[in-house]
Amino acid sequence: MKKFVLVVALIALLSVSVFANGTAEAGSSAGFKPTKDVEWTCTSKPGGGSDIFTQQIKEALKSQGITDANVVVSYVTDGGGEVGRLQVSMTNKAKADHTLLTFNSGDIMPMVKNTDNRIENFTPLAVMAVDKQLLFIGEKSNYKTFQECLDAIKAGKKVVIAGSKGDDIETYNKLIAELGLKESQLSYITNDSTSGAITSLLGGHVDLCMSKPAAAAQYVEAGKMTAVLALSKSRFKTPSLKDAPILSELGYKDVEVPVWRGVVGPKEMSPEAAEFWSNCLKAVSESEVWQTGYIAKKGLISDFKDYKEAKAYMTEYQTNYLKEIGK
Incomplete structure (x- = not known):
């Protein structure tokens, strides 16, 4: 009987320790x-x-x-x-x-x-x-839309994008291939992270920045960055990003690298x-x-x-x- 009582007490003690906060880890x-x-x-x-x-x-x-x-x-x-x-x-x-x-x-x-x-x-x-990625302009950008960037390139000007590594580079390569442009026309500067690319954009050192929504969010909300192109097959639904067109709206095939x-x-x-x-x-x-x-x-x-x-x-x-x- 004493052993039974001891076992019950131990079970009760373990139950309290596991469920003291309502759930176990x-x-x-x-x-x-x-x-x-x-x-x-x-x-x-x-x-x-x-x-x-x-x-x-x-x-x-x-x-x-x-x-x-x-x-x-x-x-x-x-x-x-x-x-x-x-x-x-x-x-x-x-x-x-x-x-x-x-x-x-x-x-x-x-x-x-x-x-x-x-x-x-x-x-x-x-x-x-x-x-997914988007292209953004900053307060100091020379262009207001991505179409203006394309028009500038056709006029012989060089447009520069800042972005991160990996998937950003992959997206950039697919973008210029679809646009039929050379790297010398729409060039890309690689940063260790998107935050570095955003710093370049806000400083007026580049024309565009490639970023995913999370990294750009605080700057978009503050009015320092504006999305001008959604690199997706459909527009983003987020209120601050929904006005950015996709490539097919500009006469090209959509480009995305999820x-x-x-x-x-x-x-x-x-x-x-x-x-x-x-x-x-x-x-x-x-x-x-x-x-x-x-x-x-x-x-x-x-x-x-x-x-x-x-x-x-x-x-x-x-x-x-x-x-x-x-x-």
């Missing part, structure tokens, strides 16, 4: 729970789209009570982000379970094109959303930790703060894929891109 069923600081690597500079994405998730993990882990974001942008990606891919032992990396299609393209690093050296955890945004861990991350983090990210994607404060506000498309789906999705994307570039 989102990933607790996976058999893993962080026991040290979590290092989250972002391979773009602060202020860019990848940073905003990372910070939004970090804040949601905390504010929504999804996990009480202490997440520390570090920015490793050397080599266009390749140094940071290589460091994460080589992280091993117990540290692997406490290491995360912001990873999107704009990262995988230059990685597989310029290095031997591959998605097989990571543990995909989730795909969270899909993003960008999926996700999170991965090191290759040696344990299956239990992978499931834990994937569950946490799913909880973030389903939260109101994420859907309204990030997806809707920043003009993205919600598209969650868990760690199993993300692995297949990222692997297929890599395979198709390698075929596209002949590698």
Whole structure:
């Protein structure tokens, strides 16, 4: 009888500890729970789209009570982000379970094109959303519309776009190909992050800036930037972006390079930790703060894929891109 009472007491004590705050941690069923600081690597500079994405998730993990882990974001942008990606891919032992990396299609393209690093050296955890680019003018821009830019080029003037790496470069290449222009006519300056490109635009050093909605949002709201072309097959629905036309409205075929945004861990991350983090990210994607404060506000498309789906999705994307570039 005493043993029975003791067992009941222990069960009650465990129940109180797990449900004291109403719910257990989102990933607790996976058999893993962080026991040290979590290092989250972002391979773009602060202020860019990848940073905003990372910070939004970090804040949601905390504010929504999804996990009480202490997440520390570090920015490793050397080599266009390749140094940071290589460091994460080589992280091993117990540290692997406490290491995360912001990873999107704009990262995988230059990685597989310029290095031997591959998605097989990571543990995909989730795909969270899909993003697209626009072209913006600034307060000091010489042109008010994208058509004015095209007219200037036809008149023999050079127009300059500032943007980031990866998917931005891919989008630019498809844009000039569709427009039938040379790089010397509509040139492109590569920055380590979109925030750097925006700084160039606001300083009057370039004519246009390529950016996704999130990175440009605060400047658009302040009236410092205006969207003049949506690089998409349909106009953006966000009020501040809906007036930007798509290429087909200007007499060309539409150009778009959808960008999926996700999170991965090191290759040696344990299956239990992978499931834990994937569950946490799913909880973030389903939260109101994420859907309204990030997806809707920043003009993205919600598209969650868990760690199993993300692995297949990222692997297929890599395979198709390698075929596209002949590698």
